[in-house]
Amino acid sequence: MTGFAFLLLLMAAILGYMLNRYAAQSVRAGGGRFHSLTGYHGMFSALLVLVPVLTIILAWLVLQGPLIDRMVMGGLPQGALQGLDTGGRQLVLAEIKSIAGGRVFGTPEDWKLAAADRLVALRETSGWLLVVVVAVLGLSIIAFARSRVSAGFRARQGVERIVSGLMIFCSTVAVFTTVGIILSLTFETYRFFQAVPVSEFLFGTNWEPQIPIRADQIAAEGAFGWLPVILGTMVITVVALVVAIPIGLLSAIYLNEFAPGRVRSVVKPVLEILAGVPTVVYGFFAILVVAPAIRSFGATIDIDVAPNTALAAGGVMGIMLIPFISSFADDALSAVPQAMRDGSLGLGATRGEMMTTVLFPAALPGIVGGILLAVSRAIGETMIVVMAAGLMARMTINPLDSVTTVTVQIVTLLIGDTSFDNPKTLAAFALGMMLFLVTLVINIFALRIVRKYREAYD
Amino acid sequence: MNDIRKIERDVNMANTKISARSVDVFYGETHAIRNVSVDIADRTVTAFIGPSGCGKSTFLRCLNRMNDTIETCRVTGDIELDGRDINARSVDAVQLRAQVGMVFQKPNPFPKSIYDNVAYGPKIHGMARNKAELDEIVEKALRRGAIWDEVKDRLHAPGTGLSGGQQQRLCIARAVATEPEVLLMDEPCSALDPIATAQVEELIDELRQDYAVVIVTHSMQQAARVSQKTAFFHLGDLVEYDDTDRIFTNPRDQRTESYITGRIG
Known part of the structure; x- marks a missing residue:
């Protein structure tokens, strides 16, 4: 019918x-x-x-x-x-x-x-x-x-x-x-804060969301301090950026200004393929290749390395971010008018001097905008860390330790048998809300810079 | 052409600054410049005129090897600066460009302060040992660019905030700051209004005291006003090269006459 x-x-x-x-x-x-x-x-x-x-x-x-x-x-x-x-x-x-x-x-x-x-x-x-x-x-x-x-x-x-x-x-x-x-998100977060005080969530340094689901279950009283979790996210984000920013920027600079046409026509598409790799593939790359390699390297120089280090997860995430940063930087550098390049070269600057003294400063706002967008992607990235990062939340900034992230915790909180009136489940919404706020702030920041950049020329 | 302001034309032809012999330029398959030979005199303004696409800018860019920056561009033939082949392996294009300065069609100040714009060349070539020397170089260059009085109170304001004519004079000051021996100008007035054009032309005439100036222009009046020697390009050929007076009053080639009387171009 x-x-x-x-x-x-x-x-x-x-x-x-x-x-x-x-x-x-x-x-x-x-x-x-x-x-x-x-x-x-x-x-x-x-x-x-x-x-x-x-x-x-x-x-x-x-x-x-x-x-x-x-x-x-x-x-x-x-x-x-x-x-x-x-x-x-x-x-x-x-x-x-x-x-x-x-x-x-x-x-x-x-x-x-x-x-x-x-x-x-x-x-x-x-x-x-x-x-x-x-x-x-x-x-x-x-x-x-x-x-x-x-x-x-x-x-x-x-x-x-x-x-x-x-x-x-x-x-x-x-x-x-x-x-x-x-x-x-707001509604569920509000319900969560009825069960757990806001101050405990925001300033608590202990994250153990194990709460008895049924009355007869034996489990510890849960602790919901988000600090160790966000700290883990920060550690992994920083590791990722330390990998991605230099590699991404330098490859963009090379491709934009120094690479001969043939190299550029090969490398650029390859970088774009890297952007198309599903994050789950990065995830098992991290857990099966990078993490064991770091661990065995640590063993050879007598350093105790956790099996699922922040370094492995963050490093692989950094590789995922390389095409992101490099294509943003490439766009920003390409947007600098040819007249600037000519002016600089015409005064006897080398290509390197032109890059550092004219192109890079002129493109900087666009590049920074790209980096900030990469940061918010790193914070929100889930699959790689679910596979390669740990589950235990601890207050540590050692990248060789195992850390957990906000996204990992959201996934584990919502997996399995859950009921929706339990602080354990609602905590996922609170974490999601915080994640949303953090990335929102970063995105606003990034967009402002990009907008400012638009006014730089014309 | 009676309205053309006559400029004293005391050219010492014995003093050749740049000598080009059998220069050919190719962009990929396109043959942009065909067998051009020119002697450019020191302390003289030489004008390149001709219709759009005739290769005059391309030839100008050969003189400081700016064409090197275009991947598909190939230059053959000899170009000598003070008797030295500029395309020789021993010559660094970067050094050459400090010696042969260039001013472009569109004013292109960097998005930096006026001071930093002018100090750019001296800084990258290490011409100043300290801040005081740099200040001195900048002031001298801005004075030579005939813009010092207008900007001396706002040296740290952005160069992009100046008017078009001021920007172009700033760019000339920037080129002069590296103390070049030759100044190449690629249609320096095409983006300027008549008043700014007059100021820049006056400046070009003053610069002739110290430099060999080569100017590409679309305006025959401008060529006649500022130059002592004029070269007429057409479709990649150098048709005629002679004293400006002669080119405009008694050209030898039919095509030159057609162009300056407005029949081709």
């Missing part, structure tokens, strides 16, 4: 297009100046049908499920649901649905069979109703659009208004999604 409704809509749109176009052509054939091209008259009708009717179909599809469920459950005989909690009701509903779908297990009670029949009938009715609504609405809109066709009618403006409305809608999708995410 739904497919039929869509087909009907498509046909209505095409019909509207043809009708209006034909009408416009015949009006124009009668002479007189026409405001819009005939195609716009057609498009006007088609869009006028498509947009509202499609919205109605989609809304219908979203709403009909819960509505029918409710009607079916409400129509069950008295006492059928007695003594069942939410989960039990869901089970009954699922069973009715599977019976309606033709999958019958065992011998269900008669009232379940009746409810299944009712469900099928309701769905049928809903489908027909939808088709009727689409047909009536479509035809009346077509008729309305047809009545508007005249030499003076501004069909082009009408089409442009509808299209710009669509574009506005699309651009607000991202905004509303962001707002929704922030709201849910």
Whole structure:
């Protein structure tokens, strides 16, 4: 039925297009100046049908499920649901649905069979109703659009208004999604802070989110101080940047200014491939190659190295960030006008002097912006650290030690059997909120610098 | 051409600064300059004129090996500065460019302060031993660039904040600061208004006291006003090279006459 409704809509749109176009052509054939091209008259009708009717179909599809469920459950005989909690009701509903779908297990009670029949009938009715609504609405809109066709009618403006409305809608999708995410984070974080005091979370140096899930479980009282966790994130971020910034910048400088065309045409695509490697691949590279190598190297020079060091995770993350930083720096350097290069070389500067005295300072804001964006990526990076970093939170800045990160803790808190009213689970939202705030601040900072950079030339 | 301001034209032709012989320039497959030979006199303004794309800027850029910076560009032939081949292996292009300064079409001050712009060349060539000497060099260069009075109170303001004409004079001061022997100017006035153009032209005439100045220009009036020698380029060929007076009053080549009377170009 739904497919039929869509087909009907498509046909209505095409019909509207043809009708209006034909009408416009015949009006124009009668002479007189026409405001819009005939195609716009057609498009006007088609869009006028498509947009509202499609919205109605989609809304219908979203709403009909819960509505029918409710009607079916409400129509069950008295006492059928007695003594069942939410989960039990869901089970009954699922069973009715599977019976309606033709999958019958065992011998269900008669009232379940009746409810299944009712469900099928309701769905049928809903489908027909939808088709009727689409047909009536479509035809009346077509008729309305047809009545508007005249030499003076501004069909082009009408089409442009509808299209710009669509574009506005699309651009607000991202905004509303962001707002929704922030709201849910804020709400859950608030609930977490009802269980755990804010001061303990912000200033506590102990992170042991082990809380008994059931009353009879033996577990320690949890501790929720985020400092060791964010410290671990910082350590790994710093290690990553120490790897990524020099390599990324120097490769960008080389490629931008010194590399012959052939080298550049090979190295640049390779760097871009590096950017396309999935982070999970970096993750097992870190845990299977880099970490053992660091450990065995540590053993040869008598240094005690943890099996999953911050150095391994951060170093590999740094490699992941190299293409990011180098492409940003490359863009910033390329954006410096040729006139600056000529001016510098024309005064007898070497390429190196030109780079350090003119290009680099001029490109610096753009480069810094890129680095800050890389920082926020490093902080938010999850897969590599989940695989290669540790789970124990400790207050250490030794990169040879095992540390954990905010993202790792969020993952471990939410994995497995969790209930959503437990501080352990809610802690993940609080950590997510903090992570969001930290990266937000860094991003604002980065965008400001990038914007300032835009004003530097022109 | 009676309205052209006559400038005293005492040229000592015995004193050749740059001598180019059979110079050819290729951009990849394109043959941009064909067999050009020119002698450029010291303490003289030499103008290169010709229609767009005739190769005059390309040839100018050969004189301080700026074409080296373009990967696909190839230069053949001999160019001698004071009798020394500038394309020889023993000559460092970087040193050469300190000796043969260049001013570009569009004013291109660095996004640094006025002071740092002028001090740029002296700093990278280690011309000053201390701050006082550097200050002195900067002041001298700005005075030579005829812009000292306008900027002396704001030496540490950004050079990009000056007007177009001031920026171009700043760029000339910047080029002069490295004490070059030759000054190449690639259409230095094309981005300037008439008043700024007049100031820069006056400056060029003064610079002739100390340097060989080579100026590429689109404006024949400008060539006639500031130069003593003029070379006319057309489609990569050097058509005619002679005293400016003669080029503008009695050209030998038909094409030169067509160009200066406005029939080609």
